[in-house]
Amino acid sequence: MIGYGQETDTIPRKHITTTRIANPPVIDGKLDDAAWVNAPIATNFIERKPVNGLLAPDSLKTEVKIVYDNLGIYFGAFMRDPEPDKIQRELTERDNIGNDDFFFILLNGYNDHQLSLEFIVTAAGVQWDSKITNSGEDDSWNAVWYSDVSINNDGWVAEVFIPYSQLRFPKKEVQTWGLNMEREFRRDRRRLSWSHIDNTKGGFLLYDGVLHGIENVETPTRLSFQPYVSTYVADYDGQSEVTVNGGLDLKYGINDAFTLDMILIPDFGQAKFDDKVLNLSAFEVQYDEQRQFFTEGTELFSKGNLFYSRRVGGSPSGYVTLGEDEEVIEDPSSVDLINAMKVSGRTDKGLGIGVFNAVTEKTKAIIENTLTGERREEVVEPLANYNVLVLDQRFGNNNSVSFVNTNVTRNGGFRDANATGAYLSLTNKKNTLSYWAQGEGSWVWDEDTKIGAESSLGVSKINGKHRATLEMSMRTKDYDINDLGYSSTTNYVNYYGYYGYRYLQPKGKLNNLFLNFNLNYERRLDPDLYSNFSFNFNSSFTTKEFVTFGGGFEITPFGTNDIYEPRIDGRHLDEPSYYNPWVWISTDYRKKFAMDATFDWYIYDAKNRNNISVYFTPRYRFSDKWKLYFENNYYINTNDRGYVNYVNDNIEIGERNQFTVETSLESQYIFNNTMSLNLAFRHYYSEVDYGRFFTLNIDGSVLQDGAYDVNHDGTYNSWNIDLSYSWWFAPGSQLTFLYRNSIESYEELAGQSLSGNFDTLFNQPQSNTFSVRVSYFLDYNRIKNWFGSNNSQSFYHQERNKKTGKTVRS
Template identity: 45%
Template sequence: MGKPFSLILLFFAIISTFDSYGQRKNLQAKSISENISIDGKLNEAIWNTAPVATDFLMLEPDNGRPISPNKKTDVRILYNNDAIYVAAILYDDEPQKILKELTQRDNFGTADHFGIFINGFNDGQQDFRFFVSSSGVQMDCLATEGGEDYSWDAIWDSEVSITEYGWVVEMKIPYAALRFSNDEKQTWGLNFYREIKRDRQKYTWNLIDMKIGAALPQTGQLEGIENIKPPTRLFFIPYSSFYVENNKEGTDNKFKAGMDIKYGINDSFTLDAILVPDFGQTKYDNVVLNLGPFEQQFNENRPFFTEGTDLFNKGNLLYSRRIGGSPSTYLYSSDENVIASNPSTVNLINAIKISGRTSSGLGIGVLNAVTEKTYGTLRNTQTNETNRVVVEPLTNYNILVLDQRFNQNSSVALVNTNVTRNGEFRDANVSALVYDLNTKNNKFNLTGDFKYSYINEYGDNDNLNGINTAIQIGKKGGKWRYNTGATYVSKEYDANDLGITFINNFHSGYVNLGYRILNPNSVFNTFKINTNYYAEFQNTTGRLQKGEINIDFTSTSIKNDYYAISVYISPLETYDFYEARVNERFVNLPKNVYSSFYFSSNYNRKFALDLNPYFTVTSEENRVSYGLKIAPRYRFSDKLLMNYMIEAYNQNSDRGWVAFDGDAIIFAERDRRTLTNELGLKYSMNPKMTLNLAARHYWSYAENNQYLTLQNDGSLTSNSTFTVNKNSNFSTWNFDLSYSWWFAPGSQISVLYRNNATDSRTEIDRRLGNNFKNLFNNNLNNILSISVRYFIDYNSIKNKF
């Protein structure tokens, strides 16, 4: 460890002499005692006495160019003991052309926007960002260098008005929506943002230099706020939900009630808890026909597990769908007279998380969740007797993160995940050291991690200990960017109890080189080209698992249409150690070339189109695949938007595992066809009331042309003795019609009608109408649900008690 660590220190000692950030602008906030009416009109005379932030500079596409005089932007800030107040006058010489689509909260849509970025600790680590559109829709997020988290929602007020000279924004942001110290005199990191949608131009008050790899430290400063105290941050969000479900089994009614609690432990740390959770109205999963060796990975749609989880994602050890997901064991019977019934999910009893960051930059995060004991059922078809068997015991999930940030742009983190199952079941523990080190100007970067997993299989003396480590070094600022890295994962590494790991037992290396323009030219607003060289080897045999040369080109034209071309070349035969489903067995994969083209027209137009053809050719005769995705969208008005997507994907002479026949591993040469249709409609009555429709039909089948036997050398030979029908014909349907009304700050009524159906069989019928008939005939499930959530701020009710 000594020599590599010394080289790392030498690297940063040499390049730490590069220039730092540019000059930071300053704005003085003005203290007030009078009331401010949030109406978007700026009628109060006090606004005229406040200092002005102006002289905005372009963020994109022509980074650094001053805003034109006819788009001048002036911003003022006032404050009292409860909140800060923001007034922005956004001049526009053509106010009739201001785009102002109505959307749901946190959806930017096709509209102009104004935003304020606040960092109460002025440490360049995390922004609280508040946006409002020209139609009055609010967006807010927590922002780190890892991205923006729009699942975070604060309670704040805003109003806008369109004027003859542009538009006006007025905002009130309570201190309860922010984080800052107890200091008598406050100095906050501050930036303002303006987007002129019809020109696809974005501006900030303090310049964010795109040549620098980090944006958050490039802020101005807000001064002048004195003698304020962080309020008690205690919020209760009780809810109640009612469900009516109808299917071929009959009709069932269900009532649920519970509460979310948010408590500010101090000025930096927050506790979130859910008591008796209800996720019945979360978005449906886009299930597919999965014939591969790995599970399908789904997006997390539950708000508790998406909001404010930046800390918990350190090291990529958390796949939160494990919590309340499928049971860890699967019930089956070798007796043909016994039918096994397995639950698809496990109920979540409760969950809490505590997260925050100290004034010294130490981030601390704790997430804990408990799921209930869950049973599967065995039923004897002859005696009709049933027997319940535990498939998942009472289980505790825990993740702890300690993340020390320094120099405003670097961090070292320790992460631990633990899953403890009651009784004679498997337990798991994974720990990680994660580092992200950047030079002062953010142009050069060193990242990496070391992960260690320990699996305790009950009754098994051979418990597993595995490691996973990676390192990357490179340049991430300027026109030319490059990096190189390597990864090693041992055979025993397993993070799947609370994370998700598809492959292990390999080592890999890569080199990446890219070029981009930082300012528009006569042809492109943006232009990037990137090439990557990647090689991955299986540890035990040293065989090449993956070897690719990738070239990616992306650009935006001067008319703001987006183009992308990708070419991935695998020039050597490789070996797949997972498709066979048997340890150390592999199948040979042919040389291949994948290519795709993507076009997305400017969404400012009423009619826009996304187009994506793609194909793969291989060195094996007739083994090709090709697909086409077409997604038109039409904006009928500022209130009504329609999206549609159709995708067809064909795979000819695909080869994959289908069964075991004694000791033989049976593959099939098969033709696969997939057709996906999706429809979305959005009708926004006003900024707080929206009607949404989402529908998806997915149909995929795999028809086996011949069976093959896998040989020890990875080749496949013809098999004429295996005759079991292993065809797959899978269809699924999802339909959601929802109404959402934010009837008070943080309070919502939502009504959802949902129906869904799934059909899986071995008979192949290529007629779309017949597949629809089979899908809807016997198994359509209908759900009507009504949910009410009400936001209660302790500060607003404490005097009443």
């Protein structure tokens, strides 16, 4: 049964009623099983982009059959293509999409327009999954599901089985789920949706259709284990070490809504390397999280941006105190994680609850007396507990109120911290206006107690060609969430306005157009001081040939009082006004050769002061299996000024030239949809050369300081190579071989020749590591079947596959 319905919010919804089957189909990419014969069919797909609202032509007719049983739900999609030999099917690693046709499914077990689980399979058979909300996608979420594809004379077929254990839905006899499906026709970059998504207003999920007919299914025991074994052979500066690790990740469905994730004896040795840089700014660099446990299922924990997971197992919070004739022999740069767990989920009343907890080890530095040789230990990080609590109540179609609390408790007399936030987000019934308000408080207990606050209030017009936003925000100078979050600028009040114009349909030679205008006015709070006023214009255009380009400019006509660069409260540095034009282009990724390029130029109202950035990232696809990505970035700063020292109550400012080159190369060879070889290389080089030095005056001006003459020149190099082989040998199970080479150098000089710089770099101690890691996914229901469960249907249809000689591929 298929039909249309009308909701109270005036958005029409497509409906389909699925049917129960007695014998499951084999997941082989062919819809020739009896289970599909009388299955209801979802059809009449509608173009979402580039032409929004156009009925799909018969030449691209799409039909999706949907059935279910006691184990899960099945989708059989046929996608007509007038030229099947031209179907795009580039092979990629799991959770990546290249130049591919693909089919995807959105399922919302609570039918609340708020959060859906997204399952994508490409025409090359590669899987991609995520959680999606109206504010974005969380592609770190991974599920274990089954799919296969095939190409025939009329188009291509995607067959999908999603176990109930991977879904979330209320414990009810009769289920009503939100559903949408889309198809990508890559040759025309055309996206077709089953339930039409109107791009004039509202969020993506507001246009879900409705799936009926699932009745009397029991939620399975959601318990899975992922044991792992890893070994590392590491060599550094001639010293070799071999280690063997073993551990377990556990996932348990406490009930139909909530899931416990736990990591026992963690191992993050194969996490991607950080893109380290020479940092001259007043703030630390915020690196991306690379550890899988911390990147998965972050939808709830990202509320309010109070949780920066790199703090857990990051740098020690304490410092070494050296006595006379002492030096540090071992100074740990990170803290070991003992274990971590998180509980998250959402009730059928829309209440989302997230709890995170982690414990890190006591960490010590080793100090040696250079005269006596005597050594001692000093604790730089005690045993510490990290905790996050999130409550997020959704209501209406796109409204929520949230509460977030983070807490760090360290043993002994070390620093403790707490941060709390409350957040309100509202959208009117017509989905044309969005309102938000938030307030946060931070408390830090160290030698002194420090209390800070942050708040913001805003409204946006979110429909039509014309969009607009008004927002006011502020932070007090003692706002500090850096024990478990990340904050940089403080002590400000900011007023922001935005107007945007966009094409809702292709026009002339363009598929889309975006014009954006932004005004920003900022003052220091305590003591009051003008800080910055800027006007920004940026644009984006996409042609009918799918070349995207744009540009813009930014101007600060009154200059800036920089309250952060002096590194001392109450002081500021006068910065001249600037004019900043930029242009960029991104060519069509359907072509074998494509590139992205950007030119960005800050022109200051000061003699010979410029900041130029050039980004050039070409890519070439040799075949559907082999591709090469190259990235080269140049940064040139001339006559820049910044903090260098604090001496005798004077803030010393240096005038400097900085030149930076960042080169990255990545090559992938994908053998099939479960096996890949990946090479990643990065070299980062940055040198800074100081000329004159100045003393900062109270009024923000500077006075040349002839007495200060300290060398602050420097050259920093970071070199990394990763070569990895990965094989998904079973659903959710992976074998990885990784070779890693890394070198780092810093010299207090500038102006070296190219050969001299590399000589210096390669004379540094190198780190070489070879590692092997095997993880295996074990589902409780499958284990139960191994030991003779009386379940008449073998889990994942093993017995049926044996009889037919067919196999299930992930």
